[in-house]
Amino acid sequence: MSADPASYVLGSHAEERDRLERQHQIWRPEMLAGWDRAGFGPGQRLLDVGCGPGFASLDLAERVGAQGRVLAIDSAPAYLEHLRQQCQERQLLQVMPKLGDLAEEREPASELDEALGAGHWDGAWCRWVAMFLPRLEPLLDRLAAALRPGGQLVMHEYIKWETFALYPKGDQLAKFASRCIQHWLAHGGDPNVAQRLPQLLEARGFRLLSSSSLMACCPNDHPKAKWLIDFLSSYPHQLAAAGLWSADEQAALEAELARGQQHNSLWVTPAFIEMVWERQ
Numbered sequence: 192m193s194a195d196p197a198s199y200v201l202g203s204h205a206e207e208r209d210r211l212e213r214q215h216q217i218w219r220p221e222m223l224a225g226w227d228r229a230g231f232g233p234g235q236r237l238l239d240v241g242c243g244p245g246f247a248s249l250d251l252a253e254r255v256g257a258q259g260r261v262l263a264i265d266s267a268p269a270y271l272e273h274l275r276q277q278c279q280e281r282q283l284l285q286v287m288p289k290l291g292d293l294a295e296e297r298e299p300a301s302e303l304d305e306a307l308g309a310g311h312w313d314g315a316w317c318r319w320v321a322m323f324l325p326r327l328e329p330l331l332d333r334l335a336a337a338l339r340p341g342g343q344l345v346m347h348e349y350i351k352w353e354t355f356a357l358y359p360k361g362d363q364l365a366k367f368a369s370r371c372i373q374h375w376l377a378h379g380g381d382p383n384v385a386q387r388l389p390q391l392l393e394a395r396g397f398r399l400l401s402s403s404s405l406m407a408c409c410p411n412d413h414p415k416a417k418w419l420i421d422f423l424s425s426y427p428h429q430l431a432a433a434g435l436w437s438a439d440e441q442a443a444l445e446a447e448l449a450r451g452q453q454h455n456s457l458w459v460t461p462a463f464i465e466m467v468w469e470r471q
């Protein structure tokens with residue numbers, strides 16, 4: 192079966208790609224620190240599962256160098272094409288973009304599973320992907336099969352999306368956050384997916400080496416507040432298109448955000464975490 196990009200709730204249009212790039216820049220230091228903890232380095236073979244347009248894949252390519260390999264997997268052809276072009280321009284032959292549906296059952300084996308092989312990879316990176324999958328098990332089974340013993344998996348995923356807030360007076364934002372959650376659940380995703388991962392990964396022979404919070408609480412001018420404001424300027428359109436957000440609700444949200452930005456406010460991100468796992 193070919194991957195179906197239409198089923199991915201955030202879409203793969205150019206505006207979303209640009210938002211992912213800004214998001215990547217903001218969270219890049221935390222990403223690099225996680226890779227340091229996992230010992231990702233030169234000559235390694237690494238996976239970028241749900242790579243999107245491949246902003247992290249390019250960083251992984253730099254890390255592993257010309258002797259390493261990066262298999263960058265996504266279900267959105269437009270994102271993989273973007274990555275392919277970037278690799279061509281930078282002459283990064285070590286990156287292999289691969290179209291595939293990570294939520295698809297592993298039997299019968301797909302082209303993606305042939306590319307993954309068994310016990311072939313030294314590590315894997317997974318950020319903001321598990322939360323969108325209608326079935327989590329196929330992704331985790333693939334990681335368990337693909338990583339060699341001692342291979343490390345770094346995940347950055349949400350654990351409590353409801354914490355997304357603006358204080359004081361963020362009632363409309365709280366309403367907006369609950370509609371986002373409703374939208375993702377309706378598409379088979381789970382915005383609190385990290386709550387389920389420890390049990391599912393342990394059952395597949397992974398051991399948790401470290402975990403930490405990536406949640407932030409910051410003022411208006413902080414890059415992570417700007418990241419949230421960026422999301423708030425794009426996602427209402429998608430919620431509205433799904434019939435989950437009205438023009439009146441949007442007007443109330445905009446008034447609330449304007450007031451929040453005129454005063455000293457606290458922005459609290461949806462709670463997300465880093466986990467570093469080792470394949471036993």
Ligand SMILES: C[S@@+](CC[C@H](N)C(=O)[O-])C[C@H]1O[C@@H](n2cnc3c(N)ncnc32)[C@H](O)[C@@H]1O
Pocket residue numbers: 199201203211215240241242243244246247264265266267270291292293294295317318319320323324
């Ligand atoms: C929020 S983006 C994150 C992209 C990238 N990991 C990053 O951190 O910038 C989620 C990505 O997951 C991909 N995705 C969603 N469902 C997928 C599936 N079933 N199989 C493969 N990729 C999927 C989307 O196409 C999208 O590129």
